[in-house]
Amino acid sequence: MTVTSTLVPEILNEYGAMTRAALRDYLPAREPRRHLYDLVAEYPLRGGKMMRSSLCIATACALGAHPHDALDVAVSIELLHSALLIHDDIEDGSEQRRGRPTLHVEHGVPLALNAGDTLTLVSLRPLLENHGRLGGDLAMRIVQETERMALLSAEGQAMELGWRQDNLIALDDADYLRMVLKKTCWLATIYPIRAGALIGTRAAIAAEAFIRFGFFLGATFQIQDDLLNLVADQSYGKERDGDLWEGKRTLMLIRLFRESEPAERDRLAAILGTERKERTQDDVAWMRAQMDRYGCIEYARRYAHRMAGAALHEYSLAFGGIRESRDKRFLEEMVTWVVERN
Amino acid sequence: MSDRPRVRRKEPERTAPIRDWSNMFRGPGAQDAAARSTDSDAAGLHVNNLTADGVANGSAAISASTAQTGLVNEEARAGIEAAYRIIEEHLQEGRLAAEAQRGRGGGAGPTAFATAGGPGVGIAADSIQEMVAQGIRFYSSLAPLWASLVNSIASAAVMRDSAADGISAPPIASAPMPRRSATTTSFAPVVIEIASTRMTRVTVDLPPHVQNLTIGGLLALEPEKPPLREISLTIEPGSNRPLVRIRVPESQPPGAYSGVIVDGESGEPRGTLTLRIEA
Amino acid sequence: MGFYENAFRILRECYAELNRDPRKCRMADWRDAFAPEPLIGVMDRSQSGDWLPWLALFPPAEGLPGDPVAKHNPFSIASYLARLATMLRMTLAGAQKHQREAEPAGARAGTNPESVTGCGKKRSTSSSESGDEIAAAIARLFKYGLLATIAGLGEAVALLEGMLWALPKYPTNIIIRLLGAVASEARRQIEPLIDNDDEMRRMWEVIDLTLAVMTGIVRFGLATDPRGFDAIDDYELREWLRLNGASERSLDSAVMRGIYDLAFAYKDGDPNHPNQAAGCAMRGSLRMFFTYRGAFFWRMQAAMGDVVFAPFYEVLKQRGVTFNFFHRLAHLKLVEVSALAPGERAYVEALDFDVQALTRDGGEYQPLMDVRGLPCWPSQPDFSQLADGDRMRQEGWDFESHWEGRKAATRTLHVGADFDFVVLGVGLGAIPEVARDLTARDQRWHDLVTHVTTVATQAFQIWMREDMATLGWPQRQTAVSAFYHPFDTWADMRHLVSEESWPVRPRAISYFCSALPDTELNGGSAEQSTADSAPKNYAVRQREQVRRNAVDFLSRRIKHLWPGAVRPHGGFRWELLMTAHEAAHPASAGALAAGETAAKSVTPAEDAGESRFDTQFWTANVNPSDRYVQSPPKTTGYRISPLDNTYDNLTVAGDWTACGLNVGCVEAAVMSGRLAAHALAGTPALEEIVGYDHP
Secondary structure, X not given: OOOOOOHHHHHHHHHHHHHHHHHHOOOOOOXXXXXXXXXXXXXXXXXXXXXXXXXXXXXXXXXXOOHHHHHHHHHHXXXXXXXXXXXXXXXXXXXXXXXXXXXXXXXXXXXXXHHHHHHHHHHHHHHHHHHHHHOHHHHHHHHHHHHHHHHHHHHHHHHHHHHHXXXXXXXXXXXXXXXXXXHHHHHHHHHHHHHHHHHHHOOOOOOOOOHHHHHHHHHHHHHHHHHHHHHOOOOOOOOOOHHHHHOOOOHHHHHHHXXXXXXXXXXXXXXXXXXXXHOOHHHHHHHHHHHHHOOHHHHHHHHHHHHHHHHHHHHHHHHOOOOOOHHHHHHHHHHHHHHHOO | OOOOOOOOOOOOOOOOOOOOOOOOOOOOXXXXXXXXXXXXXXXXXXXXXXXXXXXXXXXXXXXXXHHXXXXXXXXXXXXXXXXXXXXXXXXXXXXXXXXXXXXXXXXXXXXXXXXXXXXXXXXXXXXXXXXXXXHHHHHHXXXXXXXXXXXXXXXXXXXXXXXXXXXXXXOOOXXXXXXXXXXXXXXXXXEEEEEOOOOXXXXXXXXOOOOOEEEOOEEEOOOOOOOEOXXXXXXXXXXXXXXXXXXXXXXXXXXXXXXXXXXOOOOOEEEEEEEEEOO | OOOOHHHHHHHHHHHHHXXXXXXXXXXXXXXXXXXXXXXXXXXXXXOOOOEEEEEEEOOOEOOOOOOOOOOOOOOOHHHHHHHHHHHHHHHHHHHHHHHHHHOOOOOOOOOOHHHHOOOOOOOOOOXXXXXXXXXXHHHHHHHOHHHXXXXXXXXXXXXXXXXXXXXXXXXXXXXXXXHHHHHHHHHHHHHHHOOOOHHHHHHHHHHXXXXXXXXXXXXXXXXXXXXXXXXXXXXXXXXXXHHOOOOHHHHOOHHHHHHHHHXXXXXHXXXXXXXXXHHHHHHHHHHXXXXXXXXXXXXXXXXXXXXXXXXXXXXXXXXXXXXXXXXXXXXXEEOOHHHOOOOOOOOEEXXXXXXXXXXXXXXXXXXXXXXXXXXXXXXXXXXXXEOOHHHHHHHOOOOOXXXXXXXXXXXXXXXXXXXXXXXXXXXXXXXXXXXXHHHHHOHHHHHHHHHOEEEEEEEEEEEEOOOHHHHOOOOOOOEEEOOOXXXXXXXXXXXXXXXXXXXXXXXXXXXXXXXXXXXXXXXXXXXXXXXXXXXXHHHHHHHHHHHHHHHHHHHHOHHHOOHHHEXXXXXXXXXXXXXXXXXXXXXXXXXXXXXXXXXXXXXOOOOOOHHHHHHOEEEEEOOHHHOEEOOOOOOHHHOOOOOOOOOOOEEEOOOOOOOOOOOOOHHHHHHHHHHHHHHHHOOOOHHHOXXXXXX
């Protein structure tokens, strides 16, 4: 069942543009530019899907708020996301981001790191400025939510990096999900939706509201993201097969290891045990071919659909009682968009 | 000697204290053990109900997802159930942590805020508004400092080492701390020549062993104040010391002006210079 | 100290179990035995060289030590960091207030620091408005110079504090940089203000040290290091603080000196060689400052023997424990390796004792005597209970001296027949002698006695006929440290005046102590202080040294503390010292273990000179097992834990063990005892030992 949603791209554009415009106000426009503030502005201005910010604004609006109420938080999310991308790219040794060279490739690791840290600090500012529009209590509540999310993201990142560092590949799907829950879902989906809900309801949400929905949506998103990295036709952000170069523990890689013969496992472990720069084109090509051979791509695709199904179920539980609106429909259609996009 | 067998000590479960506080959702064994033992009935029931909910959700989700994919099979069912187990686990962890924070009296733990939504013991400001307003003031007033600080961290190596564990992997305990790293108290001798009719004060941060340096203009925080452009940085002939020459025009408004000292070749920042003109 | 959770808990349980009749005994409840002492001081040196008492009133904290703790240990480095930020902010606020008060009238007229920084309650309604407000505030900040910027700094720290309470996992390097900004700004602004302003200087020293501690915690990643504070135990405390930006002035401040004095942390007792591991010191100091309950310090209302050990003894007797006094452990014998079955662990096979004395009737020795309803430990044994006791008394048998070799008998206990388990609880200084089997056969035990050091201590106590106010100390009762070496620590014992059995009551009692250098032995490590290497008159010579130290101290130094106690042209007023008219045992001989020499009785000849001091009390604590354990850098790892099961019928107890706290103090000793209990019996649960699990 494929429904090509037009609403989702429409809203992504609308809220994305709104966020991008507001975001500029928070990028410091003073010296040092060449070594700091220009770099800081790079990723945020390069664009991206603006999915996170849109989720936040849409949820807020679906629950009755005005888009501008959620704008500060949306900006903060995108800034923080960009900041983490800078660090991710360095840690992963990635070379491409959003169609252009990564920040550290262009400017070197020290300046890029510095810019990333600065961007993290810059992302705090909108949350503090929030208090004017939303009131101190709600602003504080959002800060608390941000804290929780940042913590969990770091934990998830640590998990994944730990696996790479220890060259651990004998993982199962549950391990992957636990990691994705913390590393991706909180920042990408759970937190934006919850923050939006806090704004929309003036801090009257249940302690665990939207976490399940956010989890399944985020997991779907991430699995699909990983798939696209291997099969996308045109460059959609990172370089093709970049994940294989990095040794990222995706569902496909885990499945590959699980299904491989012992000798193949050894080879896989050997490849992944080396530094990225020591891996060869042949290594990567071999891994990719093996994935086809063992049906890992298909497996992950099915998995993503399963997660999407669960997400839809959770959506109906979470948003069932809310009155219909364009924003609410956007949230529902996000689920399919996330798994169908290419 | 007695006939009965010698009494021996039991093997202890551990012989060292737990010093690792990094996993903040789980305290030392006691937290879980005590929490479970004293609340075991309530907690156990609670957990079971939730698991039941989770399972109920899971089954419904399976139906939803099978509708989605058309696949009814073991793989699908196992996948969904695993996923639900994971999210329920996660939620339970969050509940335990929140409960633990409440039990602590809300003040001792750093995540005190994560629960009730109120400030923990010891928060400085009288009100949240105050704190947030202070935050803006702090951020803004430190902005020029921020820029200069960011550049005067002792060395790129320090930045790499310390920044790498900022928000990614936890710090590796055995990584040597940079004992050699220069603190802000280590300066290279610098000669400064200022031409000004008013009292000025200059602060310079420069690590030792510098050559081939340049500095652009000095800028004030307030945009209406023009930058100080008449500034040069050379090496004093004969002594190898950096020589800074600044001319402050008569009309230059009083205030603080800062700039970054840059390696002429690589473009990397090396230090900062701040000039304060007294009114 | 108020953070001695384990010690107070078992003490309170002990008193509760004893259930003394308050009508008969004046210390029936534990609160009769301990009184809160919130006023603590250190002796500060001004820039002109004067000694000035720097007293601090520590606010009472909720609860009482020994109260049940929350379900789990509430200690985390992140919470310490937040508390440090709070302390920093409050000290900065104090500095600001002080600065404002010190400003000459008329200068900066109309400058209200609050208004300078725009500290209003008005809410901004949009970003641009707050931006204007901020710009104006910054302009004002720079215009009004120092005064305003201390206030601004305070606000910056307030934000840092808020962040640390709320956002502990903010990227570490961001916090480092913010701390660095605050630190360099604080140094830039405040250091120039401290010349000739003692109060400002003190606040600055506290601020500087607090900043260094916070910077160190963050830079060294201690909040997430799985080793906690152990991670910095290779550093010396001052060295570590210096690495983190503390200035030399602050490192020499009274607070720092006090921290060393409290721990007797001087290599070989030499005051020129302060030495303690940064990790142990940080853990101990943070617990001391931030986790006390009730009061910072709890003063014992009588001698420690009477307040602590007598009740313990009585409870244990009630429970059926047998005590064999006058037995001195001579040798702990391990089983021969050849006698072990394959895979069998080594164990203690026998214990050799010197029996110094036997009781006349062969029954158990009764150690306590009743002093006005309170069971007390006398300072001399009750010779009347001992066989041949008269001769022993005449010959001056000194049972508690390491060098007293005389004995009445020997006795050997054998495993299985006489004992199942052994708790080796002697002082570290005695280990090389009594545990030769262990130190010879086991590298870890050899390392323990080689690396973990002890130090001898010295003390004296005087009774005076004028009260403290008359003597020139008008403050309320307190304890003060960081004074001259020797006798850097002074405890005002005026609460004991009513305890004494004097015909004419003294008006003041004071106790002084400090480390005692080993002038004769080579170094203070336990390894070397064996009976063979130190002849008996070593103890006598050291005691004489202490007497000279005390007389010298009173002659030349006491004037800084008690101006009223000296003559107009200098010199101590020896006539102040009171002598006993009866051979009373001093029921209040400070916090020392039994074995002190009693104040001798003299005829009221009114000796007016310094020989009057001979009637007072002093001691050189040079017995190897009385030596105070230290925590030098790089030695914590050599401590052995009571939980260690290498010898499966042996455990250890003492503040020298790896007990979690790892510094010499009562709390560490109690923790080690509880660990030993756990080792043998499985109880208490390790999680119940408060503070054992602690970063």
